[in-house]
Amino acid sequence: MSLRTFTARWVVPVSGPPLDRGTVTVCGDRIEAVEPHGVRSANEDLGNVAIIPGLVNAHTHLDLSGARGRIPPTDPHHFTDWLKGVIAYRRTRTPEQTQADIRAGLAECLRAGTTLIGDIANEGASWDAVSGAKTRTVVYYELIGLSEERAEAAIERAREFAARVGVPASAGLNEAPAEAGTPTRLGFSPHAPYSVRKSLFVAAGQLCRESNPKRPFAVHLAESLAELDLLYHRRGPFVEFLKALGVYDRDGLADGFDTVMKVCDFRQPKLFVHANHLAPSARIPRNSTIAYCPRTHAAFGHPPHPFRDFLARGVRVCLGTDSLASNPDLDILAEARFVRSRYPNFPGDQLLRMVTLSGAEALGWADECGSLEAGKSADFVAVPLPDEEGDPHELVLREHGGERRTMWRGEWR
Secondary structure: OEEEEEEEOOOOOOOOOEEOOOOEEEEEOOEEEEHHHHOOOOOOEOOOOEEEEEEEEEEEEEEHHHHOOOOOOOOOHHHHHHHHHHHHHHHOOOOOHHHHHHHHHHHHHHOEEEEEEEEEEEOOOOOOOOOOOOOOOEEEEEEEEOHHHHHHHHHHHHHHHHHHHOOOOOOOOOOHHHHHOOOEEEEEEOOOOOOHHHHHHHHHHHHHHOOEEEEEEEEEEEOOHHHHHHHHHHHHHHHHHHHHHOOEEEHHOOHHHHHHHOOOOOOHHHHHOOOOOOOOOOOOOOOOOEEEOOOHHHHOOOOOOOOOHHHOOOEEEEEOOOOOOOOOOOOHHHHOOOOOOOOOOHHHHHHHOOOOHHHHHHOOOOOOOOOOOOOOOEEEEEEEEOOOHHHHHHHHHHOOOOEEEEEOOOOEO
């Protein structure tokens, strides 16, 4: 296969220091080399851009992409009112409309330069759409069930879905046809402690473990103060919310966040989504990542997110967009730029890592993507830069127009 060597104003590998006028050499669908300026001649100069790894949106809900502007986020004390709106919206959508929403959200992610997506999918709804798309995806099959009966039904449907898409129990990560033929992997996501029975967390974890030691797992956790009130005191707006839905089961609830963390302490990669009100000192299981969704967090008026405290402890943090029911778009680089505007002293290299390599690690794909390194998939984004001088990470994180070009598996997308 012929070699193609690309250069640009900056090459930002993430796994190493930025390279002024560096080069990325591609052979087929793999990165052959990432080198400083002058080591080899380039076939193509991409100009005033930074070549960065393909972007990773670690948390979204593609099926809610038709909800943009329809369900305005509430203040933090009325979070359950927003949830009612999401439920009502979902009930109005036909299966055909849901699939159209998924495809629209997927297209928006791809335009932004995303090459790896973590999608939490109601009943696994996004599997077919993303399996044929030019991106890597973890489709987290979402499980919901607070009563014993609903929890048992949820785990049975999850098993049936896994078998349908070719991921039976004890299958290797790339042994099943759907996963071997496309860069799409199945994960499992018991939704949240307010919607999932304690035993369902255990059962979902077991399903994860018995299918593959690297099967991804995700949970929404500590998203609102009302969730704390429910789990620790069995009171607050969630009680009435769940009673109105006819699903409240006091005895089925977990007894706080630490209980959830204990039952989720297994070796599979785990994503704890939001963690807006998780104590910085909270026990975090091994191989876990916090997925912070900055603009959604701000839209609900939550207090400052503890992501810096988690990072200081050595806990991995990545970024997600959440859904268009709470966010203006699905541009994960825009999330990083928003964080930069709120926390101007936070290191730019660390922030760029959160939307690339940290996200890939969180989703179990770091062996293939997330950084520009020899042997990895040739996935990168050419991000237009402003004309001024400055640290390359800061230039990438500066608001600047221009169309991004995305290479995925060695081909321009």
